[in-house]
Amino acid sequence: MGEKKKKELTRRDFIKKSAAGVAGVGLATLSMDSLFQWNPALAAQVSAPPLKIEKNAVLKILRWSGFVKSDEQVWNANTKKWEKETGAKVVTEYLSWEDVRSKAAMEASVGAGHDIVLGWYDDPHLYPDKLLDVSDVATYLGKKYGGWYPVCEMYGKLYGTDKWIALPIGSAGICINYRKSWVKEAGFEKVPGDIPGFIKCCQALKKKGHPTGFALGHAVGDGNTWTHWWLWSHGGKAVEKDGKTIAINSKETIHALDAVKELYETMIPGVASWLDPHNNKAFLSGQISVTSNGNSIFYASMKKFPDINKDLMTMNFPVGPVGHPAELSMISQAFVFKHTPVPNAAKHFLRFMFEKAQYGKWESETWGYITQTLKDYYNLPAWKKDPRITPYRECVKRMLWNGYAGPMGPASAAAMSEYVVVDMFADVCVGGKSPKAAALAAERKLKKFYR
Amino acid sequence: MKSGQSVGFLQRKGVLGFLFTVPADAILLLLLAYPFVLGIWLSFTNTIIGRTGSFVGLENYIDLFHSDVFWLTAFNTVVYTVGAVFFKLILGLGLAILLNRDFKGKGLMRAIVLLPWIVPTALSTIAFWWIFDSNFSCISWLFMKLGIMHAPINFLGSTVNARISVIIVNIWRGIPFFTIGLLAGLQTINHTLYEAADIDGATPWIKFKSITLPLLMPLLSVITTFSIIWTFADFQLIWIMTRGGPDNATHIFGTFSFQRAIAGGHLGEGAAISAFIFPVLFICVLITSKYLKREN
Structure with missing residues (x-):
């Protein structure tokens, strides 16, 4: 179902692109079938959503503390890289992973606090109306990196719609x-x-x-x-x-x-x-x-x-x-609160962290602790570092969502908690x-x- | 003229006194009364974290009355409170009587007795979490090394053992409060009473029953009430050691309320669970204050 939707989206997007004259000269020779498939050559041409970072932006991020030491090291290094490229600042607060939910929920309630949260499971579905629409970033990443696994679409999209309220950033695969x-x-x-x-x-x-x-x-x-x-x-x-x-x-x-x-x-x-x-x-x-x-x-x-x-x-x-x-498997979702004064910086940061240069390093240095949510990352060299970590790359592909077969929301969250x-x-x-x-x-x- | 009127107004009976208490009243209203009233209000709503709730009357309470886990939690809370407070009282009183005697190193012993009370609960509970670990317990290890046992004791893995274990930790943590409180009370008892009893040939038990206990009673009832309140509303000890498990056997109102309200997001229902703590504690305070009035 999710696959079918994705193919339709790709086709629609392709038609848009060709109408705008940006699809490239070789497209005329492609078979109809190939138009519906993810194409690395085309993916490389996908342009990132235009996000003008706010002046003097300071981004406040709440995330779980690393299960493996290298996680935080690489995350911080990638964050510094983004700061250097954009001139914006990032303040990251690490919290025990079990405490992120309650803190994020409280911030959602009062409408103040961090700009970005790396939460778990169905957190975004507890307060979807408090979250920024990140469909532009999700669509871009999906197109560029082979699409999202169907279960990630369940997790990231507002139930029954095509609106992305969170970006499934990775699974702590089991x-x-x-x-x-x-x-x-x-x-x-x-x-x-x-x-x-x-x-x-x-x-x-x-x-x-x-x-x-x-x-x-x-x-x-x-x-x-x-x-x-x-x-x-x-x-x-x-x-x-x-x-x-x-x-x-x-x-x-x-x-x-x-x-x-x-x-x-x-x-x-x-x-x-x-x-x-x-x-x-x-x-x-x-x-x-x-x-x-x-x-x-x-x-x-x-x-x-x-x-x-x-x-x-x-x-x-x-x-x-x-x-x-x-x-x-446990899955972490990155979401942006509507109360953020720097929405563009927040989305830009997340897009940056998902790009192969950063994500691949994160995967590799954590020895696959973070299982990919974008299909293209299945083939990252990190998964071949040791045969014992290779099975972890299958986790997201094989998993269902919390509250299966129903929708995610307060009921599924409460049942799990x-x-x-x-x-x-x-x-x-x-x-x-x-x-x-x-x-x-x-x-x-x-x-x-x-x- | 105006300034004279202001001074006169301030000098009126009660006005200045009231004004002096305003900062303290404001703090109490803001930090104690407001959260309390808000909690009670939330318990009558279906508020979920991140969403505005609506008034549902007694629905949350009725639901809880139909919940097995709630009744199990109520049972656990009573067992936990009664078990822990009873032993804290007996052991605390015994220790206080011992420490009231003259012996070498009395000062040091009194300081050592205070340790469990001084150490942050989270820290000491983590230590007990290890001591009572079902697989790595040092107690089990010792017994196995001594050849007394062949397998570790399943401290936190069986429902009965888990309840006993958390009660033991609570007793360990709470004894100093009883000991030091009662020790202070023992030191106010006039020694001539004991001397008179000795002359009359009273046994130690008679002296304890007829002098020590009656004179300690007002203090004992206050200390016991405080201990009941703290034990009944405990949270961190259980949360660190068992998260309310196994199979909800150690959930008490505080942990169950937190789980439902914060981890599960159902603030209204969580507030209703914690609201059950209030009447029980209110009755405790009422009984104690009535008793103290009678004693006075």
Whole structure:
């Protein structure tokens, strides 16, 4: 659907360009089919939206503090580069990633504060009328860099419209991390890519004394991502497309909850207390054999745990009975408040940070911590630096959006912040509830948010 | 003439006094009364962060009454408060009596007892987060090294253990408040009372029951009320250690309200959750003040 829309846009834009006489002389020889495809040669000619930076502009940016050290270093270096090129100033405030949402929401409420925010998930959909239209920058970037992944269009556009209220700047992609030697010891060449095989492998690992570990506590990132993957992979979902019909209490969900009990039995005790840092610590200390995580385990092991690093392997989440990848990865969205006195500088800055020279460096230096949202960046050299980071480039392509299959907004945000899905799994694994009772409890919670 | 009138006006009973209190009143109104009234108002609206809400009457409260998590939170809050305050009182009183005796290094011991109260809660809680870690706990490590256990204690991973763990941390943090407060009270008790009791052949228990406790009672009730208020409305300890998990087993009103209002964006509902703290604490204060009046 998103692909189709994009192709139509490309065609329309192409017609505009040719009417204006800027399409280039070789176009007459192109087949009709090629007109609908992204063309690198044409992309290079796409001109950036004219944004005249305000005089003496000082840009205030709020963003999450880096998960990996190099993130902030490269971001700051790119920021300095922009300051040098434009003469404008930037003040960047780094905040713990869990606190960005509340601070940004407060600024949206009072209409003052930072100009740009790098928020998470559906933040922009909580206060869309407070945000600047960034369609010009999004359209330009899409045309220049092969288009946005469909899920990014869901995240960035105001639901049901073509208006971009945020630029999905990158995903903290989540993959399965495992110990190669232990998996071999358990009788598997690698961790299987399907859920029944995955469970069997985890059971074999547990038998060999190498338990798995997936966060079942109120871990905003690690808890939500794997439980949503498990639910969606079994065909379950929180809500239907209409955003009103609660769909959680389904036979698919019950199946997912039944199956998760088998996985839970392979886990190390204590996962119900795990917050976001726990699985990293457990993996790096050799307590667990398999977990799901961003590339911070790889990054930390590369710097401080060389033995673990040698034995570390990563892969994308296995595919479940639903038959296609259905994952949730954390995604960061950059948005500009309408209250900014420097809207052009803000948009110009974001466009600059998305350009290949800056974005490619960011990707490369963070070892792929930030997964690309523009399709062309799939082929950045950064992804070939180490085979363990290559799977991360698939994350955005394979993921669904928070609140799938409904729209994003206050209901989906509240459901995630209240850990409805995480707690449903914890109800079964830790609380001793039956799958039916857990699904019913989740249904009651969701009904409240989606009424 | 005019200046004489102004001076006369200022000298009228109550006028100057009122004017002197205006700055303090303004601060109280602005920083205490306004947020309180705003919070109560928000609880009657469907305000979502970034959007203006409308009046919905008691809808938020009715919804909460139908919410399992809310009742679990209410249960957790009561267990947390009663459990923590009870042990803080007993242990704090015991420590105060011990520290009231004469022994070498008394001053140093009193300073050490104050430490948990002085250390920022966020800092000490992070330490306890590690001490009670389900996989890396130093307690588990020690027991395993001593051969007493073969697997770590699942401190924060099971619902019962998690509740006990957060209560223990709260007790640790709150004991100094009881100890130092009651120690000050113990030092005001006239020693001749104890001497008279000794002459009458009273046992230590009788002396405690008939002299110490009755004379400490007014102070004890005030300290206990304050502790109930702080424990009932706690936030940072739980938020750092468990975020209300596992499976909402350690959510108390403060954390649940924050989660709903700030993380989830539903300000109206979050305000309604925190509004439940108010009547309970109001009743506590009422009971204490009535008791104190009676004592006077």
